Amino acid sequence: MAAGLPFLNPYKNTDDADFRHGVNFAVAGSTALPTEILASENILSPVTNSSLSVQLGWMSTHFNSTCKTRGDCVEKLKNSLFMVGEIGGNDYNYALLPGKSIEEVKKIVPNVVEAIKNAVRRVIYYGAVRVIVPGNFPIGCFPIYLTRFQTNDTAAYDEHQCLKELNDFSIYHNYNLQDAIKDLKKEFPNVVIVYGDYYHAFRFLFQNDWYLGFDVTSKLKACCGIGGNYNFSLTRMCGAGIPVCSNPNQHISWDGVHLTQEAYKFMTWWLIRDMLDRLQCSI
Template identity: 40%
Template sequence: MKHLAIFCLQTSLILSSFSYSLQQSQYSSIFSFGDSYTDTGNKVILAGPATPDLWINKPPYGMTFFGHPTGRLSDGRLIIDFIAEALGLPLLPPSLATNQSFQQGANFAVAGATALKPSPALYAQLDGGGVKLPPNNISLADELGWFDAMKPSLCSSPQECKEYFGKALFVVGELGWNDYGVVLVGGKGVDEVQTYVPRIVETISAATEKLINDGATAIVVSGISPMGCAPGNLVFLASQNAADYEPDTGCLKGLNQLSQDHNTQLSQALKTLGGKYPGVRITYADLYTPVIGFAASPVQYGFDGADGALRACCGGGGGKYNFNLRAACGMPGVGVCAQPSAYVNWDGVHLTEAAYHRVADGWLRGPYAHPPILSTA
């Protein structure tokens, strides 16, 4: 039996290696869209060097892998970075970068981006009209517009574009969080916010279909993470009622239900789209299951059992969640934990490189993606 186990392990490794090399040769570029979970520098470029209070471009951001801030909202690499590495491609440059070749891919994601175009009329209804439009006001439609503007520099004819994009991997990253978040912070309840889910899911599905019509044959579309487990939300949207919290995770039930509703509807929309385009490989990438698992059993995944699940590594909030907008990560004098890899959450909203790495592995090889990116099925 021991020899059989060794044989099975060796066979598994051989098949894994075969799948890895196959995918490396299959994709010649990556094009990604999304928000701060995917942004590799566009937010910083849009803000410009004259924005002194852009704390995401200050140390300790980037400390773990790059050794300096790169515009990524983490201590190191993001899921999209690990995907690029696994496919043998360079880390994606932000699409707004100058003097940059995009032949092997571009990242159109922007921190704070929404799925829906932010509406002044909507924001006027929130918190007595006190909620302002995001400074850059970037939506998925804007990112798709940037992609359309870039296409002539990548391919010169419809046939050439079809062949070029047919060899690319497209990633539509986590979108919807900001749409829901701004309405929640604006004073609306979860029940009211849930009415936005179908519109947001339809927008993401329509964007996916647009990319298919542009020539994409392989698309990864991400769900959203459990909003109720983010330290920032646990502070901003805290409840005095113990029944509003999940007993096994300590996360907010209503926000997590909102995330689940979004993901269920998105997954179903992608299945429908897959039936319409049977020759296209559409992968639903699950961000909820791994992150809720980290919250429920942090030690099982290599995180600290006391603070690693729901406490931000970088922040000046102290207390249970270590989050305070007046002492946010990157601000002068704000501290950072000694070992980011022991934490799930980096700054109260975004994840650490260690958490992103575990999610990326699950997207690449399973079980968090359907089908996994590196699978040959």
């Protein structure tokens, strides 16, 4: 919106889609790992079967239908910016929230990162020369996790009252992802591959909440939600009949799982400043 560009149409919006400015292959609730791989680890994917591999298949179909040759795709995409993710968070959500331990879930991190790594290879094959690969959020600051793993142990929380162990898990994923990006840079020295530091972009909101106009007493609470210390309930999530706060722009969390538009706006500002030089873009 700040750049004056339209939103990217979803690929499956076949009625009136305009793909001249780009395409969005993302699916709500999707995972990095295929659902059958997660099922083999006793992790259910309840929202969609359209995992990352399915989305990449759509991307291949789209480029194969719009490019005459692979060289044609390379030429068309030389000025494009690819976002590969943020993905992987739902793989962990579907494991942690039902009760798997962090140590158990750590075992699938290498597989999740490898799936993201292969996705980057796939977009490069089609001609991507600038790729952003975002990391995971500090999930221990999200109302859904704060509610699910609430404890009387004050040592479990950091200075912002986020759950330290869950944030450490996010850091573990992000370190593994950054190592994978280093490998990809060696593999593709002529491609600009940049890590999107969602973790610290989000922490920026907490460290500057008052200055940015957020209600400091509600920074851990969902705007659209009900019940408990975090205005969130797993059985009564944001939707019909659930109250909404009077000023969403003063909240960081929209529904306990996703952020408000205001929060994403400031995150975007932080990320652009962090990444612009490394993306080698001109403005």
